[in-house]
Amino acid sequence: MSEPSPTPVRRRRRRLLRFAGAFVVLLAVAGYLGVQYLTGGVGAPRCKVVSANGDGASYEFTPEQAVNAATISAIGTSRGMPERAVAIALATALQESGLRNIRHGDRDSLGLFQQRPSQGWGTEKQIMDPTYSAGIFYEHLAKVRGYSRLPLTVAAQRVQRSGFPQAYAKHEPDATLLAAALTGRAAATLTCQGRPAATTPAGGPTSVRAALARDFGRDVFQEAGATVDTAGSSASPAPAAPDSAAPSASPVSPDSSASPAPAAPTAAATADRTVTVPVREGSDSGSATLRRGWELAHWAVANSSALHIDRVSYAGREWTAGTSEGSWHTADGKSGRDADDAAAEVRIVTGQ
Template identity: 70%
Template sequence: MPEPSPNPKRRRRLLRFGAAFVVLLAVAGYLAVQYLTGSAAPRCRVVSGKGDGASYEFTPEQAANAATISAVGTTRGMPERAVTIALATALQESGLRNIEHGDRDSLGLFQQRPSQGWGTSRQIMDPTYAAGVFYEHLAKVPDYTQLPLTVAAQQVQRSGYPEAYAKHEPDAGLLAAALTGRTAATLTCQGRPAQTGTGGPDAVRAALVRDFGRDVLQAAGAEVGTRRPSPSSTATATSTAAPAADAVTIPVPRKAAAAGSVSRRGWELAHWAVANSSALHIARVSFAGHEWSRGGFANEWRTTGGSDGKASTAEVRIVTGE
């Protein structure tokens, strides 16, 4: 006699489990392919320099915009508190994204409005310009460094939701501490090259000038060179030489200023480079006996052996390449 057919309820349950398993496998396969091909969105992370476990994760796009906001502020001589206010404002207004839409004619990182005299649409969509005009208005607020962040930001923005800036102050504070160089080795990015944009020394130099002004290269005497790794002693005559790694070396000037200013300037530049690592295809950044590199060690700054503590603060080295 033929065997009885399975219970209909049991069969439907088996089919549901089977379908769910197939979907799970498909999702896992998709994520694996995305990761292996570099398509999955890379992440950046900033941690507290106090060792209290505070941290903030964000995207390379947000990191690059935050680095620009900070660089424009310090180049104008604005204090770290001003950078924190600017970053918290951009986090609230645009999520640190340079968006082409907003309430009425609001645009860009700070949702500035051409109709309200903030500049042309094209100017406002330039992060460097947008940050600069924000700082211009902030500098006119009396005693803004002594005001609560929400009050200072509101004096500039005239937002309908003035209290909304407060929730971004902790994250903005972490970003400002790293990007102004006050905390060392606290910002990392996975660093996979972006699908758009170009890298190389010329692109790095142009971005440095864009954010910090020409003095960052002219006064410091930044040099560009091509460093070709020495062949390994075990290499054979038929082996292919490693590709050249193009580097930008930025000497950090030793100004007669407050103690620690050299180190702070160096970490400002080093963190800026890591924040721009995806956009500019930066593979490695080194400063003060520490090195960040794309790939297996992208989530940490490693100490490098054999460096002189004083000499190691003399320059920031940015290496580009695939």
């Protein structure tokens, strides 16, 4: 005997329950998207590097990856390693960890380069320190004879001894773009959205100085003469210990559709939030100075979310956090001779 058909009341009740369930799902999705917008959404690309050759090549990545890439590059150049070495290191880290400082991997592999404590790469604590892991990678790379002339896959493999040596090749284009920007050769090619997530540690000039010391070494203060502007005066900061720097893993910045940032505050309002890094004069008619300046400027942009950096200015160009594209633009009143004078220093304005 067939079951009786539902009464109109039951049908309406079921319909209402379906509608209510759908509404709850929509609210959950909307809430999730809202949280992702505010916190940046893990994995969403919010930084970008473009080719300086006009060929349209580009690579998008997260602020977490940007911080780690900037550290890898700075450790390399601070050791006197060439741009090619930085590209090899970046391609290796892209393959091994996706430029993320992870605590897992094959067997006891750890960190950016998936180095193994059991194979003599260092302790777990050391390997999980990006400055250490990058440094020991370069130490091994420097022992590879003629590495700069070798195919990238061969050079990387001689350091890593990977079971998949050809896997590094697919990352070479992106690593090459990153290396050109982060070593300063390709000017104004790296941008980030720059808005910190709610979980980002507090920034400010002290954190910027500590991170500079962590990545470039304490000599960045003596040789480049980094100073912190205060209201009406400048003073050389005490070198910060590398281990006092902010964590290397930086949260993700928000959607690139954010509204343009408001007009910049007055100089007096930002004086106590500004780190000024004078750039050393180069020996080849200023080109080394510009390269060093753009290296520091791109480093600051890459760290903008982690260190709450609002603006970076160099050589008459300026990057501002929170704009729709986060792109570099000509700074007001900086053209011609002013731009030349501005090449003598990198100015980093923090949000705190």
